[in-house]
Amino acid sequence: MRKGQLISFEGLDGAGKTTQLELLAGWLRGQDIAYIQTREPGGTSLGAEIRHLLFGRPELTITPLAEAFLFQADRAQHFSSLILPALEAGKIVITDRCLDSSIAYQGAARKVGEELVKHLSLIATQEHVPDLTILLDLDPLLVNRRTAVDQDKRSIREAQSRFDRETEQFHRRLREAFLRLAQAEPERIKVIDASLPPEQIHQKVLALVIAQLDKK
Structure with a gap:
């Protein structure tokens, strides 16, 4: 049996990752391809x-480094x-976020250090990285408009709290951090305009997924 493939979706909150994951999951079911749909954080009982x-306790003060370690514990x-x-x-795993999110969020945006967070992430993943990462790129101003429109819908997730x-x-x-990662690894990280x-x-x-599956 051949090994499966790990496909991750990345991008700012509100870029449409959940919608695209659901659409891809539906296509995989239609093709009778064995898959698992998951997310980080929260893909396991401990992760939940x-x-x-991280997201449901806004009253907690979590330092950037502590936040980084919490994400790594979930990932491990x-x-x-x-x-x-x-x-x-041999299954396909599709995940809402993976190690690139930690590098961008905690490493760059929280200024913990991109190389440090990458090193910690590779320990947590046992040196495994996604076979394909789809980066849904959207200007933060457009994200804010989408959030304002959907404010009354609870589908906007608890992540808004932090x-x-x-x-x-x-x-x-x-x-900028996500785009740098894509520029550094163009074979793995593919950028799609999320305003489409x-x-x-x-x-x-x-x-992109079909091309990736055809490689193996």
């Missing part, structure tokens, strides 16, 4: 508790108990 600490559990076994079983309240400068650092209509983005995602 860590996610609550996630890879050991879910992702790596699924890949060994990260979405950050300054525009924070989100610009974040976007969702179905058009989905077609671009499918083209």
Whole structure:
């Protein structure tokens, strides 16, 4: 049995990752391809508790380094108990965020240090990186408009309690970090304009996924 593939979705909160994950999951089901859909943080029982600490407890003061370690604890559990076994079983794993998010959020935007966070992330993933990363790129100003329109919908997730309240400068650092990562690893990280209509983005995602699956 061949090993599976890990496909991650990255981008600013509000860029449309959840929509694209759901559309891709539907396509995989239609093709009768074995897959697992997950997320970071929160893809395991322990991860759900860590996610609550990070996103559901806005009264807590969490230092940038402590925040970085919490994400790594989630990731270590996630890879050991879910992702790596699924890949060994030949399944496709699609995840909402992976190690690139930590490098961008904590490493760059929180200024913990990109190389340090990358090193910690590779320890947590046991040196495994996604086979394909789809970066949905969107200007922070457009993200803010989308959030304002959807403010009354609880589908906007609890993440607003910590990260979405950050300054525009924070989100610009974040976007720049994601784009630097894509420039450094163009074979793995593919950038899609997230301001396009969702179905058009989905077609671009499918083209990338099909090309990736055909490689192995």
